[in-house]
Amino acid sequence: MPAKVLIVIPCYNEEASLPSVLHELQQIILPGYQLKILVVNDCSKDNTSVVAKKHNTIVIDLPVNLGIGGAVQTGILYARDNDFDLAIQLDGDGQHPPKELAKMIRFHEETGVNIVIGSRFLEKEGFQSSFARRLGIQYFHWLNRLFTGLHVYDSTSGFRLFDRDAIEIAAINYPDEYPEPESLVVFSKAGLKIREVAVIMSPRLGGKSSIRHFGSLYYCIKVSLAMLFSFIRKS
Amino acid sequence: MAKIQIITIAANILFILYISRLIIKGKLREEYAIVWVICTVFLMLFSFWRNGLEVLARITGVYQAPNLVFTGFIFAILIYLLHLSVVASKLHNDNKKLAQEISLLKEQFNKHLDKKE
Structure with a gap:
């Protein structure tokens, strides 16, 4: 029986970029795997939900805006309740090229780790994002090493694969705001194995990053605190 | 009884009545009302006992x-x-x-x- 894979796409106002992402995803055929696409519409103000339904995907419409973490967790809950073997988080803005998905699944197959992160920094290829943002990512690399002892270069990457154990944990405990770096602390404390694999990312096709201007300072402080407390908290 | 005492006591009674009304109408849950009731009790105590504040300040060294x-x-x-x-x-x-x-x-x-x- 083929392994069931759920591709979770958390979306907030992504009607512009979603069609091409979904179209590309639907072209992918991986032998031995059965792919299903789930769009989690985080109470978008545009037609994200309608666009997603047109493409024949599973659509979950959240009744209130939960933020990216809450949306991803909803997808993870769906994966748990419907007995999926793997869940892959992929952004709806086109930054994560769907064809890189195969790389992550293959990497998981070879190494058997619980979480695979698609990283844009392992090989300096493709979209590398701005200087300030790279500086921030460097900082989180250091912070992550401090709290988890892991070398994760792209800890803010939202391109991730979860296996059954990881799904089980993320379904119960997943931060809602800016969840990526913090969740790594949660996962490593739970004893999950985390590895990165190099992927090539593109600049976003549409929409705007949720982290801009003063927001980035808030982001740094909030995430640092959250990581510290996740580290201290008994799991 | 001084004028100010009568005013504070009257204000206090109105406040307690208002809190009770909110609870009765279901607009305020009892657990949040406790704090407000305690506050009014304090205010009431010191409006009757005018020297109380001076006494407390002396005790705490303020x-x-x-x-x-x-x-x-x-x-x-x-x-x-x-x-x-x-x-x-x-x-x-x-x-x-x-x-x-x-x-x-x-x-x-x-x-x-x-x-x-």
């Missing part, structure tokens, strides 16, 4: 009695604000869980409907 009021009340307000943040955080978490459950159920429900058709 030079000017009004400063004791400010310090005490600001501290109490901060604690209460913290308590409200805790309540808000809990509501936030509960809301998130409810929203997730509802959206998942809705999806399941629609799937069943589609199958029947």
Whole structure:
């Protein structure tokens, strides 16, 4: 029986970029795997939900805006309740090229780790994002090493694969705001194995990053605190 | 009894009546009302016992009695604000869980409907 894979796409106002992402995803055929696409519409103000339904995907419409973490967790809950073997988080803005998905699944197959992160920094290829943002990512690399002892270069990457154990944990405990770096602390404390694999990312096709201007300072402080407390908290 | 005492006592009674009304109408839960009731009890105590403040200030070593009021009340307000943040955080978490459950159920429900058709 083929392994069931759920591709979770958390979306907030992504009607512009979603069609091409979904179209590309639907072209992918991986032998031995059965792919299903789930769009989690985080109470978008545009037609994200309608666009997603047109493409024949599973659509979950959240009744209130939960933020990216809450949306991803909803997808993870769906994966748990419907007995999926793997869940892959992929952004709806086109930054994560769907064809890189195969790389992550293959990497998981070879190494058997619980979480695979698609990283844009392992090989300096493709979209590398701005200087300030790279500086921030460097900082989180250091912070992550401090709290988890892991070398994760792209800890803010939202391109991730979860296996059954990881799904089980993320379904119960997943931060809602800016969840990526913090969740790594949660996962490593739970004893999950985390590895990165190099992927090539593109600049976003549409929409705007949720982290801009003063927001980035808030982001740094909030995430640092959250990581510290996740580290201290008994799991 | 001094004029100011009568005014504060009257204001206090009105305040207690208003809190009771809110509780009776179901607009205020009892657990949040406790703090307000305790506050009015304190205010009532000191409106009857005018020297009380001076006595307390002497006991705690505060030079000017009004400063004791400010310090005490600001501290109490901060604690209460913290308590409200805790309540808000809990509501936030509960809301998130409810929203997730509802959206998942809705999806399941629609799937069943589609199958029947």
